[in-house]
Amino acid sequence: xxTAKACVLVEPNRIETWDVPxxxxxxxxxxxxxxxxxxxxxxxxxxxxxxGIMPFPIILGHEGVGLVEKLGPGVETDYAGVPVxxxxxxxxxxxxxxxxxxxxxxLEETPCENSQFFEHxxxxxxxxxxxxAVLPNGxxxxxxxxxxxxxxxxxxxxxxxTVLRGFDRCGQVRVGDTVVVQGAGPVGLSAILVAKLAxxxxxxxxxMHENRLAMARTMGATATVSLKDSxxxxxxxxxxxxxxxxxxxxxxxxxxxxxxxxxxxxxxxHGRYIILGLWGAIGTQPxxxxxxxxxxxxxxxxxxxxxxxxxxxxxxxxxxDGEYPLAELVTHRFGIAGALxxxxxxxxxxxxxxxxxxxxx
Ligand SMILES: [Zn+2]
Ligand SMILES: [Zn+2]
Numbered sequence: 253x254x255t256a257k258a259c260v261l262v263e264p265n266r267i268e269t270w271d272v273p274x275x276x277x278x279x280x281x282x283x284x285x286x287x288x289x290x291x292x293x294x295x296x297x298x299x300x301x302x303x304g305i306m307p308f309p310i311i312l313g314h315e316g317v318g319l320v321e322k323l324g325p326g327v328e329t330d331y332a333g334v335p336v337x338x339x340x341x342x343x344x345x346x347x348x349x350x351x352x353x354x355x356x357x358x359l360e361e362t363p364c365e366n367s368q369f370f371e372h373x374x375x376x377x378x379x380x381x382x383x384x385a386v387l388p389n390g391x392x393x394x395x396x397x398x399x400x401x402x403x404x405x406x407x408x409x410x411x412x413x414t415v416l417r418g419f420d421r422c423g424q425v426r427v428g429d430t431v432v433v434q435g436a437g438p439v440g441l442s443a444i445l446v447a448k449l450a451x452x453x454x455x456x457x458x459x460m461h462e463n464r465l466a467m468a469r470t471m472g473a474t475a476t477v478s479l480k481d482s483x484x485x486x487x488x489x490x491x492x493x494x495x496x497x498x499x500x501x502x503x504x505x506x507x508x509x510x511x512x513x514x515x516x517x518x519x520x521x522h523g524r525y526i527i528l529g530l531w532g533a534i535g536t537q538p539x540x541x542x543x544x545x546x547x548x549x550x551x552x553x554x555x556x557x558x559x560x561x562x563x564x565x566x567x568x569x570x571x572x573d574g575e576y577p578l579a580e581l582v583t584h585r586f587g588i589a590g591a592l593x594x595x596x597x598x599x600x601x602x603x604x605x606x607x608x609x610x611x612x613x
Pocket of ligand 1 (some may be wrong): 292293294314315409410411
């Protein structure tokens with residue numbers, strides 16, 4: 253059996269490059285050669301152990317675009333019925349669905365109870381910091397429309413699907429709404445983009461890094477606020493802009509726990525606060541529960557987007573690339589052996605989006 257390279261998280265904070273077997277695709281699945289693996293903020297939390305214990309050793313990476321190397325028996329289309337063949341570019345949702353569990357069939361929700369986010373590094377593996385991925389039966393993949401840039405798709409990785417799921421679960425942005433987005437990484441930028449498309453009147457991005465705030469303005473933010481200002485000053489700038497009623501919608505895309513009490517405080521009366529970035533940040537924060545009552549707030553979270561959100565994100569990326577500089581969100585590229593560097597750069601926030609490109613050695 254031939255082997256290929258993969259970036260393995262052996263235990264928290266211990267990353268190694270392994271030679272792992274290349275498996276044949278199972279019936280209903282596909283073997284893909286990875287073109288780009290997205291480095292997600294969640295990967296940083298997984299690496300450090302902040303996201304909890306994983307079934308180590310695991311191959312990192314849950315965002316991928318790759319070329320179909322071999323289709324499993326019986327596969328003729330992607331998961332939206334589009335014909336697919338060897339050599340086609342595909343993008344996938346990282347969790348297979350069994351369609352035989354309470355979540356899948358009764359709730360029609362993700363994640364599936366019989367599936368897993370990671371697989372042991374030496375088993376057939378759908379992780380994307382690797383030369384190859386085996387997509388199992390039930391793991392939805394979609395053919396990338398011809399002419400779409402790989403960077404535009406991977407730039408929004410799991411971020412745009414997460415945002416689409418968040419608004420699905422917590423209510424869409426309405427025409428004329430005022431929106432504040434905490435954090436202008438890929439999740440925040442995706443939220444800005446969707447708010448802009450939905451017709452928000454004001455979209456205010458808050459972040460520490462000027463390069464991210466500049467990109468936020470390009471993606472549709474009407475104003476930006478620096479995290480370097482004090483919380484009181486940030487609040488004053490936001491309320492000056494949207495009026496004393498406060499924002500209708502606040503989106504947490506910061507990935508750090510202190511964003512939560514600040515978001516509760518910022519959200520206007522009768523507003524909605526949507527938590528998207530705290531999947532990997534285990535911990536608690538003090539808030540005044542009375543604020544939820546007196547302001548009539550709706551606070552809700554979302555994670556693990558459904559296949560339809562990945563499909564929707566892919567179609568949006570294909571449609572909007574060029575109109576918005578989606579491909580330019582990819583600011584840093586690393587080989588498989590450079591994964592630790594990629595994660596460290598992502599943790600610092602210096603990058604907008606880093607990717608693992610297996611062609612880089
Ligand atoms: Zn992700
Ligand atoms: Zn299931």
